[in-house]
Amino acid sequence: MNPSPPTRTVVSCTLLVIALSASVTACGSDGHPLSAAPYDAADQISFNGPTGDGKKADPDKPLEVTADGSGRITDVTAVDATGRYVAGELDAGGGRWHSTSPLAANARYTVRVSTENRDGAPGRRVLTFDTGKPLTKKRLNVTFGPRAGTYGVGQPLTAELSRPVKDKAQRAVVERALKVDSMPAAEGAWHWVDDKKLHYRPKEYWPAKATIRVRSNLHGVRISDRLWGGRAKPLRITTGDRVIAVTDASSHWMTVYRNGKEIRSMPVTTGKPGFETRNGVKVVLGKERLVRMRGTSIGIPRGSSESYDLRVHYATRVTWSGEYVHAAPWSVGSQGYANVSHGCTGMSTGNAEWFFDNVREGDVVKVVNSQGNTMAPFGNGYGDWNLTWKNWRKGSALLSGTPEGPSAEERARLRPESV
Template sequence: MNHTPRTRTVVSCTMLVVALGAGGTACSGGGNPLTDKPYDATDQISFNGPKGAGKKADPDKPLEVTAEDDDGRITDVTAIDATGRFVTGELSADGTRWHSTSPLAADAHYTVRVSTEDEDGAPGRKVLAFDTSKPTTKKRLTVEFGPKSGQYGVGQPITAKLNKPVKDKAQRAVVERALRVDSVPAVQGTWYWVDDKELHYRPKDYWPAHATVQVRSDLDGVKVGDRLWGTKTKPLKLTIGDRVIAVTDAASHSMTFYKNDEEIKQIPVTTGKPGFDTRNGVKVVLGKEYFVRMRSATVGISEGSADSYDLPVYYATRVTWSGEYVHAAPWSVGSQGYANVSHGCTGMSTGNAEWFFDHVEEGDVVRVVNSQGDTMETFGNGFGDWNLDWKKWRQGSALVSGTPDGPRPEDAARLRPQSV
């Protein structure tokens, strides 16, 4: 016996409920179940106030989409605001209900695309639109990205400084999810919470040479915590220069300068003497100063002691905030390449220091090995971020800590080739 298949599509002739909090009813007013034309869904959304034209949804309430028909199911829901921010959500196993799992933004316009399928497999599509109200509190969370836009070396971390502390892990996840870092070519990276008000972002490995990095915040209008809402943030764009890595071997008293993985120059140096040993590990160039007056009193050495000094120093490349530099040290040329006699800095001849000064930029990597000194601090004295291995770095994230290594599903698309 032949049967003529029924072509009932859930959104065209059955009930679709779209709700923020309690449910309202949304049924198609047209005869074409595949229409993709948005319509004003104000009357189909429930609010904490009176319904009607011009009313807006409460962003504090989750978004729900429900198919009220035993013969049909929802197959997919995409909710996105006018700035391109997606709302994550979960679809029930039977396809009857979808609900948001990330907060809606306040004072935003949303478009919700609902894909459906009836019992015979016929597809349907419905597009809903609504606006959310403004937050009722003036308590705002602001973010300041660093460094300034410009060109940097492959070791430059991204920083995000908050104006208010965020301690709760769930709230940190909301913040971290909204801080977006996109690069061409794409990299695997994540944020690390240095403390309640500062995050650092770095890739698993150094940035690729000549990459373009764009950083933005999607926190504007997003509820972070009780009466705390995100606000607009100035985006950041970095370009990455050549892959410059200088490796100082304190045991052999030499620095090897690499550019794009090619050895360019070997420089005789002197590093910290016993008691003033240079820090081991990876440091990042913080800045360059043609002239610095270096005085021992600024690092706790008493004036008049055997180790006191007051020297004019040229071609000084800073690698820590506490005063460690790579610089010209004409007074120790006889020891360079043979002995470590400095108070912690890396000294070289004036000619070599000028060459180094001219060939590095902020964000380039300076690595010290085989020193008797401690390892460079991870945070607080410059950028020692690279001295944490990737496993430990991931543990500082509110999103990926405790999860398998690799990009999050929602970030997978960002690791595909793209253009900036």
């Protein structure tokens, strides 16, 4: 006796809205069942749900297709009018299929059911159905960031939710609906920063000159009994050249690379003992030609020997707490020789102006060999790159605990779309 085949998962969903008609013979003119076109399998399958009369399917309920015993189901697929598929599971014997992910509300689906009879002849049934409105009016809206524009290759994407989502299964529903497409393709993943915020980054930095689109397929999708997906405005950004600035705090030197080629090297000073500059990868958050910097902003009291109040030019911000790369003409004598700042990276006015003019938001600023702590992944800018790829994936509701490397869902996500 051959063992039963394993349960198969198919991308689909299904529901009935029409009465099933009588089947037709599967035999062709030569009498051999396998030589015939697929027969109408209406009398071999049944569905749970409404059967006409203008009724609509309840999107809260899972869907089910069953075979009557004279044949078996071989495949079920369904897609709504916007191209969204819903996952389902077919049992080993082909007697029952049921949906395993939610349907969208107020949507129209086209369902294709494939069968075969006891002689092995193929059957087919195609249905369309509509789903009704959700019973609740609560919506989960999504706002994507950053704003549209061109960024450096270190810029993460963000998704801000209008309501907290704590349950892992519900997070998986949300995350599955947030689609990112990159041209050229780049393997990446979402990471839940907290209950209302997700970040997306590639395994490595984005490709230079890439086009990246992010959109939500969450509209009308049931997340929980009282929460449904709302609309979201899609976002398109592009990347510029691959610009990476590396500061070695021990040698007091910064080297800037564009597309892998060194374009400038210059002396700097970083944080002195007690004010050490953070190690790790940071991402440019913005640029300000003139900033007033005061010691009180980092906890230094007025009147202290460390107190300062300065007007600083060509300031490139890398943390929200006030770490910059900026002009520091007062410390030129120490630049290249000693660390004398309060945590920022200081350089001559000319070098700071050049740096200011040659970097953009999203470019990478990496500090090595400092005695400071490593930049936190979240909360003070974009320290996302300071998590290993393995640990980044642990923050995904879909990928946590899966082997490293792209899953089938990830590979599908990486397929480029027409642009």
